[in-house]
Structures are given as C-alpha cells and as structure tokens.
Amino acid sequence: MTETAFIPSPGNPGPHPRPSKPSLVLPPGATDAHCHVFGPADRYPYAPDRAFTPVDAPHEEVADRQRFLGFQRAVIVQSSGYRSDHRLLLDALAADPASRRGVAILRADTGAAEIRRLDAAGVRGARLHFVNHLGPDPQPEHTRRIVHKLADVGWHAEIHVQDDGIVRHAALIGDIPAPVVIDHMARMDLREGLDGPPARALMSLLDRGNVWVKLSGVDRLSRTGPPYADAVALAASLVCRFPERVLWGTDYPHVNITGAAPDDGLLVDLIAQMAPTEAARERLLVRNPAELFGFER
Template identity: 55%
Template structure:
C-alpha cells in the first residue's frame, strides 16, 4: 500500500454517554482494505489508511450500532469486492451504496442489488475528480432505476445551490450526504442551506445528519454543525438519517472522537422517540432494511 495521504480515525474513541435504541443504524460509514485482499484503485485521488470491516465492527460494538450503510469509497473505485464481502458477512445487518459508472454493466448492478446495495453515489467534489456530466448521470439513473435505488449526492460548499435544479430533475429519491457539506462560515441562512431546506420540502429528498466534524467552524467544538442538524431534523423529521462517516476519509487536521459524535445526538434528537425515528425507523425505510 502507498503511504496514506490522510490520518486514520481517532485511535481511542470513548463509549457514548447516551444509549442507542435497538437496531440503531450508522447510515454512513466506509471500509478500506485490507489492501492485500482488496487493493485500492490505481486512479484514486487519495490513499487512506486501512480500516477493514473488523475495525468498523469494533467501533459499532463500542458505540451501540447493530446496522450500518457502508458507502463505497472512491479509493476502491468501481471494484466493489470489499463492499460485497462486507454485505455478505453482515447477513442482513448492512446495506450498501455503490459507485456505479456509465460503463457499469447491467449484470453488475443486478449482482450488487442482490448483495444488498440500495443506492449509488454521485460526487460533485473537486478533490475526488471531475463532476459527472448530464449524460453520465442519465446513464447511471437508467442502470439503477429498475431496482428503485436512491442517488446519494456528495457536494461541498455552494454545491447544493449550484446543483439544486439537477437534484430536482432526478427521477429517483435523493439522499444528500453530510448535510450538503455547506460552509457554515456563511451562516445558517446561506444559499446552500436554503437550497437544502427547499429540497427537503419536495418530499423526495433525504439528508444524512453526518459530517459534523467537517462542517464545524471551530473544531473540536461542533455545536454549530449540531445546530444545523437539529434544524434539519425539525424541518423533515421523517427524512433524516445519521452516520459516523467512519473512518473519516480525506480528513485533514481535526479528527473527531466517534463517541463525541454520538453524544451530539443528545441535542440533535433529544427524546427517545426522536432517536428511534432517526436511527431505526427512517433508515429502515430509506435503505430497505428487513422489518422486524
């Protein structure tokens, strides 16, 4: 493996001070390697430290998560071997989000669906390469539409304001990662925050209340990002989910303690009913988990 270009996760996260509900779901996390079995893509734009499924399982045991949505990383590119192996090992506890490309074959999409994939991610983030063209988006949508997958949208900065009409035109449900990675230095009423709230009002858009560490303007204090998460939860309580973003890839500088991230839920979703909806009911619907 090449030398990592960013640090790994917090080496010793603490257990959260709040108890999570049964079947709580970490709706956004990644696995990396091990690279002797699952090598990184040669054309990747970053090299993360290894964080195999066993590391993720150890963290989830500490934090209290039973379910998870594992998001294919650009570091592994279009080779979904590690994701499929994790979904198989999870035996229904995990769902996946793929990186389907215009040249992905229909048989591969069918295989991924059978394994437990329920969405594909589009990157509008310059550090991960050029944004997809309208033609590429249309091709990907046609590939996954028969399976009812969602489109996971990864944008940064003013991306939501810039791409709002593109999102509205998508004929599938959309799940916006990391609260749109809006720039909170521009305040709670910035163009992208307002675009995010308008998209939630359509009834077809979901948002992950993840990435508080990425949005925080004065880390390690993440209270401003938690304030935005609480606002979004109150705006669309039935279409929000939550994730750790473990192991925090492409993080430079502040690396959060995942126990601290979970403890933010005490303010974001203050009641047991709020947390059950956010961590159990909503992800069950959004990601097609088996019902109890």
C-alpha cells in the same frame, strides 16, 4: 503494486485511537447510515487513479467500532478510492447480510446484470461525487444514464457536494427520478449561516418529499471545532423540520479531513442535541434507515 504505494496520503490520519464511550444509549436497531471500509490493501488494492490513499479500516474493525458505539446496523458506502471495484464492499456485506446494506459507485456503462448482482448482495443506492478533491464532476450525460438505472432498480442516488454545490446542482438533484440522499448536510459553508443560500437550497430540496439528508460529518462542516456547535445547530434544525427524512452516520474512518480524526464517542453523544427525544432518535436511527435501505422493521 508495491507496498509503498499504499502509504496514507495527507488528510488521512486514521480513526481516533481511543474514542470515548458514549453516554447516550442508542435505540435497538440503531443504524450507522454512513461508513466506509478500506483494505487490507494487500488483499483489496486501491484504484491506481485514486485521489487519495487511506489508512486501512477492514470491515471487521469498522464493525467493532460500531458495536462499541452502540450500533447494530450499518450502511457501507463505496469509496472513490476503489472506484467501481466492489469486491471489498460485497465481502463486507456478505459477512452480515441481515445487518448491512451498501451504496455503490456505478459507471455510465454498468450493465443490468451487475446491478442485479449488487442488489442481491444488499446494495440499495449509488453515489455521485461533485467535489473537486475527488476528481472532475461526472459528465451530464453519464449522470443522466446512471440515475435512470437507479430508478429502474428502485435504488436511491447519493449526492456528495460541498460549499455552494447544493446551490449549483439543485436543478440536477431536483430532476433525479429516484429517491435522493444528500451526504454530510451538503458540506455547506456555515459562514453563510442557517438561512444562507446553501441552507435554503437544501431545505427547498427536502421540501420535495423524495430527498433525504445525512447528518454526518459535523467535524467537516464546523467552523468552531469540538463540540461542533454550529454544525450541530444545523443538524437539529433539519431533524425538527424534516424528521421523516434524516439519517445519521459516523463517517468512519474519517478520510480526507483536516487535522486529527474526531472522537467517535463524542459524535454519538451529540445525537442527543440533534434529536432531543427518544421518539426523534428512534426515527433518525431506526425507522428512517429501515425504510430507505430495506432493513427488517
């Protein structure tokens, strides 16, 4: 593959070059529960049928940014840009196995031996995309086969939806025989309001007790721009109502976005508005991810 094949595509500007230093001091063991790693592309080439080409963000760079922000642990989510080629994810996990966990992308035909290999490396879940910009939704039969594999190994299913997707796929999500994590607060359209159909569908799923939600991507949801007050209000309501099943992530390095990447330091400082007490932040950033991803307490 030629070097020109790895020119970043529109919507992938790369991370903020000079993020602010957060004023919020994070608790010991704070976990960035949603980040990605990319490249270097000449060593870890992207899938030929990928929907986008990101800026390289090697795992060493991602770890440096997390330390700057105050995080000691991380969950690295496999990108669709690599499909189910997990070489980079496995190398990133191996660089710090005590402090990193992973989320994979499985095929319907992924075998038990490969799942055991991923599990031994620190993978604890698999992601399913139901968003148009990353390709067609998985076939129902493929989804069924994948989620049953997760249940067998004790992993969670990570569900990526947007707009009214949480409404359209609520029945499927409710039937998954494994813990479920909803990415980016379901990327709902906030014009529907905090009591609109998407918000009600998300709340109803969280009421089930086996569904979690990531309070990441406020910049993706917000209709108002920085400091993303509308999306932060949604996150704060989720922390208040479901303190035991919320997680937080940087979403670094912010791929497939509109405009410039957000200031990661600002995103961290907004945690204080979502979880206004030390106890709530310890639950959000330490205890909940330790429980779900299997970090040492």
